[in-house]
Amino acid sequence: MYIGIDLGGTNIAGAVVNAEGNILSQGSVPTRSERPTIDIVKDMAELSREITADSGLELSDIKAVGIGCPGTIDFDTGEVIYSNNIRMEHFPLADEFRKLIDLPVKVDNDANCAAMGEYLVNGGGAKSFMLITLGTGVGSGLVLNGEVYRGFNGAASEAGHLTLVSGGELCTCGKQGCWEAYASASALVRQTKTAMSAHPESLMHKIAEEFGAVNGQTAFLAAKEGDAAAHAVVDAYIRYVADGIVSVENIIQPEVIAIGGGISREGEGLLRPIREYVGNTGFNKFKKKSRIIAAGLLNDAGVIGAAAVAM
Amino acid sequence: MYIGIDLGGTNIAGAVVNAEGNILSQGSVPTRSERPTIDIVKDMAELSREITADSGLELSDIKAVGIGCPGTIDFDTGEVIYSNNIRMEHFPLADEFRKLIDLPVKVDNDANCAAMGEYLVNGGGAKSFMLITLGTGVGSGLVLNGEVYRGFNGAASEAGHLTLVSGGELCTCGKQGCWEAYASASALVRQTKTAMSAHPESLMHKIAEEFGAVNGQTAFLAAKEGDAAAHAVVDAYIRYVADGIVSVENIIQPEVIAIGGGISREGEGLLRPIREYVGNTGFNKFKKKSRIIAAGLLNDAGVIGAAAVAM
Secondary structure: OEEEEEEOOOEEEEEEEOOOOOEEEEEEEEOOOOOOHHHHHHHHHHHHHHHHHHOOOOHHHOOEEEEEEOOEEEOOOOEEEEEOOOOEEEEOHHHHHHHHOOOOEEEEEHHHHHHHHHHHHHOOOOOEEEEEEEOOOEEEEEEEOOEEOOOOOOOOOOHHHOEOEOOOOEOOOOOEOEOHHHHOHHHHHHHHHHHHHHOOOOOHHHHHHHHOOOOOOHHHHHHHOOOHHHHHHHHHHHHHHHHHHHHHHHHHOOOEEEEEOHHHHHOHHHHHHHHHHHHHOHHHOOOOOOEEEEOOOOOHHHHHHHHHHHO | OEEEEEEOOOEEEEEEEOOOOOEEEEEEEEOOOOOOHHHHHHHHHHHHHHHHHHOOOOHHHOOEEEEEEOOEEEOOOOEEEEEOOOOEEEEOHHHHHHHHOOOOEEEEEHHHHHHHHHHHHHOOOOOEEEEEEEOOOEEEEEEEOOEEOOOOOOOOOOHHHOEOEOOOOEOOOOOEOEOHHHHOHHHHHHHHHHHHHHOOOOOHHHHHHHHOOOOOOHHHHHHHOOOHHHHHHHHHHHHHHHHHHHHHHHHHOOOEEEEEOHHHHHOHHHHHHHHHHHHHOHHHOOOOOOEEEEOOOOOHHHHHHHHHHHO
């Protein structure tokens, strides 16, 4: 048995996973990323103990722990070189975790983990596979010939920080115009709020009230009801997502592109226009097209993939 | 001996190249891309005969011909699936050439050829190497573990058509906001002309007159003389180039990025600000940096690489 932990900007998710990639038990706690990092590590260890007990096992039954973490990771040492969603610089995550639970620990970029998990379950053996996750940020993981592609410095496939609008909106990373600043769920919430301010008549206000807050679904739900302002938000957002995928295509041409994260629950309402846009842009018209699919594992890809990295 | 032909938007360059990658003779003729494609092929064959004679050889001494061509190529069949700089759709380039000169012919994307040539001569055995060519368009070729990376459909590494400004300037490919529409030599000429219209006092007018036309050097030369309008053009252009390199970095993290094409003759004046920008953007600060160098072969990379592809 293995433990996979997905350390996200919002939640820490953990699961006990068997060698076939099936989840035996799982749980999550809020990250509260503004805390001292060491407290986050304590919660990760605590969560590991809880889910192990939930699955009727003991820690001695666990062979290894895999941790998926946003940012740049030194895969060999388990050090987080830099993470901007959870503030870490040169933080020895594997070592600190091991002080609390003495098991072999592997740390990898969260999006690499998710890509590996998704590839194993839904990749169909594609020669090149990319998972793009639209969440708090935009993450991506690239699997070439069945292996995570890390680049010479371990920092490859950070598609969230490719340039979508040169000189555009400021990203949390400090650069202007990153894809993440336009295509993340957080960006969609911001775009939705801006449209709501401009359109007091929009149905989005009522929907946001029903859900208690504006979220990534607000505009999609209102657009389905025919709300014009919401339609404009959704159309612009999909264009931002699709224009970033065009960049990925023009560099990598992955055989399969899987789109994950909360927004991907929109399914075909999101995927169909993306496929059309990406497939019809001038330079892509004449080539065999990448298969663009919704990620099947949704949030579980992170924990399953983290466990897979530890196997 | 091998013949390498680089079919560019402006010129057809050809060279007789030995197995070590040395050029024995070379020549070029204008492409005049608006002509029927078959006339361009005739000129390619004619040029091949000429340079073979120039090197004191006969066609029977040539083992194979390699052709580098812009666009999407079926490497196995030698068909040009789609090229937008030289108008071709499903054009059997290898077959048509072979009707004129009966030798084995290999066709590859021009930027793939150039990347392979540059990698062999200046790559220093890097695990990942990318050549970015700032010419009529923006081309790129990616060499991973010593082999051209083509993607599952042979269309990978068309970095010129990654999105630089979502919803921005119209590219020749029909899509809006491609890197090529901002960072190619043609784009720089356009940007220079726009600035010249707005600044009749600028030194750029005098320099353009001396050279007989506005070209990719005009703004760089005037900027070196302290011309403010030219400085603004150069700064904006370098930012466009660098912002696209940021995208490449965040997806691939190549160990070496070589910048080629006429603009790369600017050398450190171009490279230093690019290195600074790419190295200092938030998300890249903490990682081992790619080596960003000027391509050493300049225009010869195309013909040497095309010959290498045929070897």
